[in-house]
Amino acid sequence: MHITMIGGGYVGLVSGACLAAFGASVTIIENDPSRLDCLLKGEIPIFEPGLKDLITTQQQAKRLAFSQDLPAALRKSQAVFIAVGTPTRRGSGHADLSYIYTAARTIAQNAVHDLLVVTKSTVPVGTGQQVAEILRATRPDITFHIASNPEFLREGNAIADFMHPDRVIIGLENSTSPSRALLEKLYAPLTTPENKLIFMGLESAELAKYAANAFLAMKVTFINEMSDLCEATGGNIADVTKAMGLDPRISPHFLQPGPGYGGSCFPKDTQALATTARHAGAPTQLIETTIAANNARKHRLAERILHLAGEQITSCTIAVLGLTFKANTDDMREAPALTILPLLHEAGATLRVYDPQGMAGAQALLPANITYCSTPLLATKQADILLILTEWPEFMDLTPQQLEGSMKGRLIIDYRALWADRTWEDTNFTYHTVGNYSASPACATQPK
Ligand code: UDX
Secondary structure, X not given: OEEEEEOOOHHHHHHHHHHHHOOOEEXXXXXXXXHHHHHHOOOOOOOOOOHHHHHHHHHHOOOEEEEOOHHHHHHOOOEEEEOOOOOEOOOOOOEOOHHHHHHHHHHHHHOOOOEEEEEOOOOOOOHHHHHHHHHHHHOOOOOEEEEEOOOOOOOOOHHHHHXXXXXXXXXXXXXXXXXXXXXXXXXXXXXXXXXXXXXXXXHHHHHHHHHHHHHHHHHHHHHHHHHHHHHHHOOOHHHHXXXXXXXXXXXXXXXXOOOOOOOOOHHHHHHHHHHHHHXXXXXXXXXXXXXXXXXXXXXXXXXXXXHHHHHHHHHOEEEEEOOOOOOOOOOOOOOOHHHHHHHHHHOOOEEEEEOOOOHHHHHOOXXXXXXXXXXXXXXXXXXXXXXXXXXXXXXXXXOHXXXXXHOOOOEEEEOOOOOOOOOOOOOOOEEEEOOOOOOOOOOOOOOO
């Protein structure tokens, strides 16, 4: 089976390469010339562990190709996936669907036979029907089937999430749609032994994606509030989350306090869901509060740094380890660093930063005269304060001795509780983290 994947971004590249690995013949259409040039040269324009090897393997197996020639790709495709961006529209919380509509129109104008059109991009409920209307109004001579197939890929873990999903959600216009058989064939490796494919109506599938992301964003925001409450009352957030997580209805996942959620999905999807809900007359107060609480947290944590630095802030050098919105990605979108660092810079602090993957992206987004360092210990060199914003595993290799030899000051502010299980008492560092996080629970029974 041949399919076309429109969009060579985080979702399109991973989905196209994985569907090729499942046996389909895939053409990924990328209309950004520089991005396409990069892909045709065998380079991958994003950081996603394992993606380069997977793409190379599929290209060598002649199951994966990159192109900008949509007409040629459509001529040999039974199905076309729309995996273009749906960013938040400036000035409103709405998702910008212009790329979706353009893709729909271009598909219609170039279709030469009946076609299944699948939206994989995260789109507000009702978009699938709008795409169907565009297709059928443009080409009444062609039979178009519509489906929604939202992705649940976490950046940094996307290939595993695609290959071993908890579920594959497929929304169809009606239960008799012939699309079901085609999609079952496409996802054949996931239909046995336990059937991961869950079929439902278009609108349910579109909503399920937003509901899942908004719930996860709310869960993270909840635990961040519990973390603040621990700080105010002497609790230990590690103990609290352990106690909560033992209830399978809560689960231990997504209970790690941090500087607030970021990324290309949670901020965009919570905004879009809240806006859709408000316009539908069913406002989601919980999600609106989550958005406000998450934004406020990033500002509040910046204020905390300023408070700890005190008057010295204007002569203070702060080393920042981690810029991306989370580890194992190069993605800077809505990263807490983009809120926190400008506030520190504005207060007069000197910033020296390091991130394993995010520095190129960060430079375009952060204030000028920030020093970008090629290693963590160059960033900490002569720094008064060390701030950890992203939980990159390599930061675990840094020792207090190394930091002592590198830093001038002795204040560590760890917003990811990365080093919370270290004993800092026998060093001359002052270690601040979130939620009085101490991985060795306060009341743990001491070994005899
Ligand atoms: C998310 C969803 O997990 C995924 O299913 C969807 O398809 C896309 O959006 P992603 O944005 O890549 O994936 O990141 P994720 O790992 O979910 O983390 C989202 C944000 O929450 C990050 O900023 C992360 O740092 C934060 N987070 C996550 C926490 O602060 N604590 C946690 O315990 C988990």
